[in-house]
Amino acid sequence: MNKNTIRSITVVAALFCLIWLLGLGWAVGEYYAGQPEKVPTTKLVNEKIENKKGITIVALGDSLTRGTGDETGKGYVGVLMDEIKEKTKRPVQLTNLGINGQRSDQLRKQVQQTEVGRQIKKADLVLVTIGGNDLFRGGQGLEDFATEDIAAIEKDYLDNLKFIFDQIRKNNSNANVFFIGLYNPFIELDQGKEMSKVVRHWNYDSAEISAAYPKIVFVPTFDLFELKVNDYLYSDKFHPNSKGYRLIAERVASLLTW
Amino acid sequence: MNRLIQNEMMKLIAKKRLVVIALIIGVLVILFTYAQYKQVETQREKLGTSDWRTTLQQQIVDTTNRLSSSRISDEWKKQLQISLQQQQYYLDHDINPSEPGAPTFIRIFLESSIDLFIPLMVMVIASDLVSSEHSLGSIKLLLTRPVKRWKVLLSKYITLCLAISLIIAIAGVLSYLISGVVFGYKGWGAPILTGFNVTDTGLNTSEVKLLSQWKFLLMDFGLVWFVAIVVGTLSFMLSVLIRSTAAGMGVMLAALISGAILNNMVSSWESAKYFFMVNLRLTDYMKGTAPPIEGMNLSFSMMVLIIWWIAALVVSFIAFTKKDVY
Numbered sequence: 001m002n003k004n005t006i007r008s009i010t011v012v013a014a015l016f017c018l019i020w021l022l023g024l025g026w027a028v029g030e031y032y033a034g035q036p037e038k039v040p041t042t043k044l045v046n047e048k049i050e051n052k053k054g055i056t057i058v059a060l061g062d063s064l065t066r067g068t069g070d071e072t073g074k075g076y077v078g079v080l081m082d083e084i085k086e087k088t089k090r091p092v093q094l095t096n097l098g099i100n101g102q103r104s105d106q107l108r109k110q111v112q113q114t115e116v117g118r119q120i121k122k123a124d125l126v127l128v129t130i131g132g133n134d135l136f137r138g139g140q141g142l143e144d145f146a147t148e149d150i151a152a153i154e155k156d157y158l159d160n161l162k163f164i165f166d167q168i169r170k171n172n173s174n175a176n177v178f179f180i181g182l183y184n185p186f187i188e189l190d191q192g193k194e195m196s197k198v199v200r201h202w203n204y205d206s207a208e209i210s211a212a213y214p215k216i217v218f219v220p221t222f223d224l225f226e227l228k229v230n231d232y233l234y235s236d237k238f239h240p241n242s243k244g245y246r247l248i249a250e251r252v253a254s255l256l257t258w
Numbered sequence: 259m260n261r262l263i264q265n266e267m268m269k270l271i272a273k274k275r276l277v278v279i280a281l282i283i284g285v286l287v288i289l290f291t292y293a294q295y296k297q298v299e300t301q302r303e304k305l306g307t308s309d310w311r312t313t314l315q316q317q318i319v320d321t322t323n324r325l326s327s328s329r330i331s332d333e334w335k336k337q338l339q340i341s342l343q344q345q346q347y348y349l350d351h352d353i354n355p356s357e358p359g360a361p362t363f364i365r366i367f368l369e370s371s372i373d374l375f376i377p378l379m380v381m382v383i384a385s386d387l388v389s390s391e392h393s394l395g396s397i398k399l400l401l402t403r404p405v406k407r408w409k410v411l412l413s414k415y416i417t418l419c420l421a422i423s424l425i426i427a428i429a430g431v432l433s434y435l436i437s438g439v440v441f442g443y444k445g446w447g448a449p450i451l452t453g454f455n456v457t458d459t460g461l462n463t464s465e466v467k468l469l470s471q472w473k474f475l476l477m478d479f480g481l482v483w484f485v486a487i488v489v490g491t492l493s494f495m496l497s498v499l500i501r502s503t504a505a506g507m508g509v510m511l512a513a514l515i516s517g518a519i520l521n522n523m524v525s526s527w528e529s530a531k532y533f534f535m536v537n538l539r540l541t542d543y544m545k546g547t548a549p550p551i552e553g554m555n556l557s558f559s560m561m562v563l564i565i566w567w568i569a570a571l572v573v574s575f576i577a578f579t580k581k582d583v584y
Contacts, residue, residue, distance in 0.1 A: 003264075005271075006264060006267050006268050007264070009267065010263065010264065010267050013420035013421065013423050013424045014420060014423075016424060016426065016427040017420060017423035019476075020480050021483070022480065023477050023479045024477075024480030024483060024484050025480070026473075026477055026480060027477035027478075027480045027481050027544065030452070030467070030469075031453075031556050031557075054306065066323060091306055093305065093306035093312075094305075094306065095305070095312055097316075098319070099319060099322050099323055100323050100326040100327075114350065115314075115315045115349050115350075116315065118311065119312065
C-alpha cells in the first residue's frame, strides 16, 4: 500500500470533515438567525401561456367534480374527457380542482387564488358544479328547506355564483363554461316533492345568472334523475354512481361544439 | 499520533470497506434515480403537462380532498395540513419546491437516507473497528507498543470520523453524478424556502427565508454528517464493549430500525423523545415538517444527540483503558 495514497486520502477526508462541520454550523446558525432575506411577495403570475397542443379542461367545484361515488373514480369530468379525447383525437389536459364538500363561498375563495386564475386563463373549457352543499348541507337541508333561512342561504349562494362567474370571465373571456345544475337526490323521500320545488327554484335562478354572461351555459340535470333516482345514485343516496355520472357527462358532451 | 492515524487509515483502506460502501450507495442511487424518473413520467402522463404549477395545484387539491375524509387520524391530518400550507406557500410565491435537476435529487436522497441508510453505511465501518482487533488477535500487538491506550483508541476514533466524512462525500458525489445523467446537472442556484415553523395552530410562515439550493444542501450535508458521527460513535462504543462484531451490529441495527418504527407512533409517548433514534431526522426541521413528538425542535434533537454522543465517547474510553485483554 502506497504511503502517499493513504496520506492523500486522509487529507481529503479531513477536508470534507471540515466542510461538513462548516455546513452543520451554518445550519444551526441559519435555523436560529432572524430573517435576513425577504421572500419576494410581488411575483406576478407567469403571463406567458405555454404553447399548447391539445385541449385544456379546468373543472371547478364540489364532490361531483371530484367524482365521489363513481366506482371507476372518473366522475362526469373523467367520462367527458374520455369522450372528448375519442372525438377530437387530440391530447386533453385536465386540471380537476374539485374539492369534496366545497360550498360556494369556498369556491369563491378558490377562484381568487393566483394559480387557479392562471389555470382558468389557460383553459379551453371550464366545468363548474357548485351549490349542492349549500342547499343540502349533508342532509340538513331536508329539515329546514321550508323555513325562511333557505332564502338567505340562496341569496348568499347566488352572490357567490355571480362572483365566481365574474372571476372566470375576467380571467378568460373565451372559454366555454358549463355550469352543471342541481338534481334532487331526495326525490323519493317523504318531503321529496317539496324539496324538488326548492331545487327547481335554485336551478332557475342559477340559469338566470348564467344567461347574463356570454358563453356560460347552464346544464340541467334535474330531469336526468327525476325518474328512478335510486338507479343512478351511489350507496350514500346522495352522490351519483357511475351510471349517474355517465348521464351527466353525455349531456354535457352533446353541448360541446368545436 | 499522526503515525497511529496513518496506520489505522491504512488498515481501513486495506479492508476495502469504503469501496464496498461506495458500490452499495452507487447501486441504490441508480435505483432511486430510476424510481423518481418513473414517478415524474407517470405524473406527466396523468396530468398531460410538465408544468410544475399545474402539478403542484393538483397536489394541493388532492391533499385537500384527503383532508376532508373522516377516516384519517388526527396525527396524519395535521401532517397533511402542514404540507398543504407549505405547498400553497410555494405556489403563492411562484417557487418550484422540486426544481428538476441533480441537486434536488441529492436533497431528497439525503432527507430520506438520514435516519437509516447513511447510519447503516457508517455502521459497516464503525461496528468492527475495535472488536475485529479482538477477533483477529491483533489487539495484543497493538497494545504492547509503547503508546498509551487512550491514544490508540483516539486514533481509531479520528479515523472513524474521517471515514464518515468520506462516506458522506461519496454519497453526495455519486448521487450527483448518477442522477445528473437523467435529471441534468443544473439547479444549484434554485431557490428553496426554509424556516417554516410548526406550531399548534398549524404552520407559521412569518420567518420563512429564501435560500439557494447549494446553501441548503451544504446545511443538509452538515446535519447528515452530524447524525452519522453520533451513530458512528454509538456503534464504536458497542464495538469496544462487545467483542462480537455481529452482536454489536445487531444491537445497533435494532436501535435504528426501532427508531424508524417509533417515529410513526410515539406522538403520545412523550418521554420517547429522549431516545437518540427518534431524533435522527434533523433535516426535517430545515424543511419544516411536523416533528414526531410535540415540542421537539432542532436544538432539542441536537442536544439529545450530543448527550448520547458524549456518553458513548466517555464509556468507550473508560472501558477501553480499563479493560483486561487476554
